[in-house]
Amino acid sequence: xxxxxxxxxxxxxxxxxxxxxxxxxxxxxxxxxxxxxxxxxxxxxxxxxxxxxxxxxxxxxxxxxxxxxxxxxxxxxxxxxxxxxxxxxxxxxxxxxxxxxxxxxxxxxxxxxxxxxxxxxxxxxxxxxxxxxxxxxxxxxxxxxxxxxxxxxxxxxxxxxxxxxxxxxxxxxxxxxxxxxxxxxxxxxxxxxxxxxxxxxxxxxxxxxxxxxxxxxxxxxxxxxxxxxxxxxxxxxxxxxxxxxxxxxxxxxxxxxxxxxxxxxxxxxxxxxxxxxxxxxxxxx
Amino acid sequence: xxxxxxxxxxxxxxxxxxxxxxxxxxxxxxxxxxxxxxxxxxxxxxxxxxxxxxxxxxxxxxxxxxxxxxxxxxxxxxxxxxxxxxxxxxxxxxxxxxxxxxxxxxxxxxxxxxxxxxxxxxxxxxxxxxxxxxxxxxxxxxxxxxxxxxxxxxxxxxxxxxxxxxxxxxxxxxxxxxxxxxxxxxxxxxxxxxxxxxxxxxxxxxxxxxxxxxxxxxxxxxxxxxxxxxxxxxxxxxxxxxxxxxxxxxxxxxxxxxxxxxxxxxxxxxxxxxxxxxxxxxxxxxxxxxxxxxxxxxxxxxxxxxxxxxxxxxxxxxxxxxxxxxxx
Numbered sequence: 001x002x003x004x005x006x007x008x009x010x011x012x013x014x015x016x017x018x019x020x021x022x023x024x025x026x027x028x029x030x031x032x033x034x035x036x037x038x039x040x041x042x043x044x045x046x047x048x049x050x051x052x053x054x055x056x057x058x059x060x061x062x063x064x065x066x067x068x069x070x071x072x073x074x075x076x077x078x079x080x081x082x083x084x085x086x087x088x089x090x091x092x093x094x095x096x097x098x099x100x101x102x103x104x105x106x107x108x109x110x111x112x113x114x115x116x117x118x119x120x121x122x123x124x125x126x127x128x129x130x131x132x133x134x135x136x137x138x139x140x141x142x143x144x145x146x147x148x149x150x151x152x153x154x155x156x157x158x159x160x161x162x163x164x165x166x167x168x169x170x171x172x173x174x175x176x177x178x179x180x181x182x183x184x185x186x187x188x189x190x191x192x193x194x195x196x197x198x199x200x201x202x203x204x205x206x207x208x209x210x211x212x213x214x215x216x217x218x219x220x221x222x223x224x225x226x227x228x229x230x231x232x233x234x235x236x237x238x239x240x241x242x243x244x245x246x247x248x249x250x251x252x253x254x255x256x257x258x259x260x261x262x263x264x265x266x267x268x269x270x271x272x273x274x275x276x277x278x279x280x281x282x283x284x285x
Numbered sequence: 286x287x288x289x290x291x292x293x294x295x296x297x298x299x300x301x302x303x304x305x306x307x308x309x310x311x312x313x314x315x316x317x318x319x320x321x322x323x324x325x326x327x328x329x330x331x332x333x334x335x336x337x338x339x340x341x342x343x344x345x346x347x348x349x350x351x352x353x354x355x356x357x358x359x360x361x362x363x364x365x366x367x368x369x370x371x372x373x374x375x376x377x378x379x380x381x382x383x384x385x386x387x388x389x390x391x392x393x394x395x396x397x398x399x400x401x402x403x404x405x406x407x408x409x410x411x412x413x414x415x416x417x418x419x420x421x422x423x424x425x426x427x428x429x430x431x432x433x434x435x436x437x438x439x440x441x442x443x444x445x446x447x448x449x450x451x452x453x454x455x456x457x458x459x460x461x462x463x464x465x466x467x468x469x470x471x472x473x474x475x476x477x478x479x480x481x482x483x484x485x486x487x488x489x490x491x492x493x494x495x496x497x498x499x500x501x502x503x504x505x506x507x508x509x510x511x512x513x514x515x516x517x518x519x520x521x522x523x524x525x526x527x528x529x530x531x532x533x534x535x536x537x538x539x540x541x542x543x544x545x546x547x548x549x550x551x552x553x554x555x556x557x558x559x560x561x562x563x564x565x566x567x568x569x570x571x572x573x574x575x576x577x578x579x580x581x582x583x584x585x586x587x588x589x590x591x592x593x594x595x596x597x598x599x600x601x602x603x604x605x606x607x608x609x610x611x612x613x
Contacts, residue, residue: 011503011506012503014503014505015503015504015505015506016505018505018508018509019400019504019505021392022392022393022395022396022400023396023400024392025388025389025390025391025392025393025395025396026392026393026396026397026401026409028389029389029390029393029413029416029475029479030409030412030413030416032416032472032475033412033415033416033419035427035431036419036423036424036427039427039430039431040423040427043430087323088323088326089323090323091319091320091322091323091324092320092323092324092325092326092327093323094320094323095320095321095323095324096324098320099317099320099321100324104324107328108324108325108327108328111327111328111330111331112327113594113598114331114591114594114595115327115330115331115334116594117529117533117590117591117593117594118334118533118587118590118591119532119533119534119535119560119586119587119590120533120535121533121535121560121563121564121583121586122334122338122533122583122586122587123334125337125338125341125563125567125580125583126333126334126337126338128567129337129340129341130333130337149330152326152327152330153327153330156323156324156327180312180313181313181316181317182312182313182315182316182317183312185316186316206418209420210418210419210420210421210422210423211420211421212420212421212422212535212536213421213535213536213560213564216564216567216568217567217568220568237420237422237536240422240423240426241422241425241536241540244422244425244426244429244430244540245429245540252430255426256426256430259422259423259426262420262422262423263419263420263423266418266419266420267415267418269418270414270415270418
């Protein structure tokens with residue numbers, strides 16, 4: 001009796017200790033988030049001013065200047081990449097959910113999952129070989145294509161998942177009224193799943209907004225306002241990278257400010273995802 | 286054009302109806318084909334990646350053959366290219382990342398599924414998602430200006446003092462290097478390891494836990510016997526998924542690893558990974574064979590990540606579907 005009770009105490013103590021360790025793990029996992037936000041604000045906020053958002057970079061050693069062209073460049077790249085990637089991804093998702101047979105779907109899902117695991121730098125190399133080499137120069141198109149390659153499998157998978165949530169009876173009702181299938185999809189199914197599809201698109205955009213590796217040797221970067229999409233274009237992540245590995249203090253400070261803006265952008269995207277996705281199920285039930 | 290015709294025909298007389306039917310059929314076929322095209326793009330993309338990387342690296346493949354993988358010298362000046370230093374750097378930095386991230390991630394997943402107050406679970410999960418949303422280049426910036434100076438000034442000297450008898454912790458302390466990039470990588474893969482582990486643990490049936498409680502197990506014993514050992518394979522899959530991420534991670538590593546081809550014992554030494562090598566040298570590659578060798582680094586990187594991801598996904602999926610089957 002004595003033995004078991006002391007054994008019991010040891011076991012209880014051990015349980016207590018291990019549970020404590022798990023709590024410690026959770027704290028350690030959240031800690032970097034707090035740290036990075038703290039430093040971003042501490043080091044970046046002071047360099048944020050009007051000129052930062054509207055100005056062009058100044059040459060090395062000259063204080064001041066801004067990342068206006070890089071912010072616009074990132075938005076341009078995002079728009080172009082979405083323009084290429086979103087229609088393809090959504091159509092592919094529609095195929096999986098509405099048309100594809102079991103075997104075909106298994107393969108396409110498998111390929112999409114494999115693509116999702118391809119490192120982003122590899123997409124940069126592919127876009128380099130496809131666009132930069134034939135066009136003999138770095139360009140916004142090459143960068144946008146690399147980002148679009150990353151978006152396609154993401155959008156495809158989320159679209160498929162969301163369309164699967166649309167009740168079967170909607171399709172049957174539309175077909176019973178004599179609507180052709182394509183019209184059922186375009187007029188009934190896609191609008192019903194609208195929120196979810198937009199959520200997926202925003203998620204994919206958030207994922208590529210901060211990508212640097214695929215832009216290194218495609219979009220390349222540029223110190224001026226870019227008006228020509230077949231020329232190199234500035235992007236916020238590229239600017240952060242170049243400024244942070246430079247030896248100038250002023251540029252390092254601007255890298256922090258740029259990082260603060262970039263993180264704010266990605267967080268805004270994921271925040272809007274939350275706003276969009278909460279309404280998703282209300283609509284379907 | 287076809288659209289409006291289809292929309293207005295159902296009320297028209299017989300000949301029109303035949304037209305409507307064929308129009309409907311045409312619209313349906315067209316839309317079907319367009320969607321099929323969208324879906325097939327993923328297959329085309331996969332073929333495209335493989336083809337382009339093979340094409341890009343054909344020169345290096347021909348010139349170095351298998352020696353590319355065993356050669357330990359990477360020297361653009363003499364046009365000698367061996368990938369071994371980069372493979373070494375990739376394996377070691379990802380290994381360090383896994384050693385740190387897997388226990389932390391699984392511990393957090395246990396906390397989130399079994400221990401945390403219900404009110405805390407959702408906010409904690411959201412915070413972890415936010416962690417995943419921080420771009421790689423921002424981690425690199427933070428690693429370079431905050432983490433690296435801290436490690437160099439206070440943590441690494443202590444490590445050297447306590448564990449200096451191990452060759453791992455000998456040699457000069459640069460700050461940037463294998464260990465620093467391993468730590469940054471660990472932070473970056475924590476969200477995926479944690480969220481997949483959490484999914485795996487959540488699919489362990491409650492019966493399993495209740496049975497262990499009924500036998501008088503303490504809370505930790507329930508976790509260890511009924512949950513962890515049961516979910517072993519799924520958790521392993523989560524770790525392998527994290528490995529896939531770590532291997533392909535580029536920017537943050539490029540910024541804190543030092544980018545020097547290196548093979549050796551010291552974890553404090555600057556090194557290079559497959560991805561960081563490409564990122565760092567691609568625009569400087571002036572000769573054809575140099576660029577071709579970088580393409581082959583990309584090919585190796587692609588092959589390894591695809592393999593790792595397929596294995597991981599198979600493991601996680603086998604676990605979670607076996608689970609649903611059992612419950613249903």
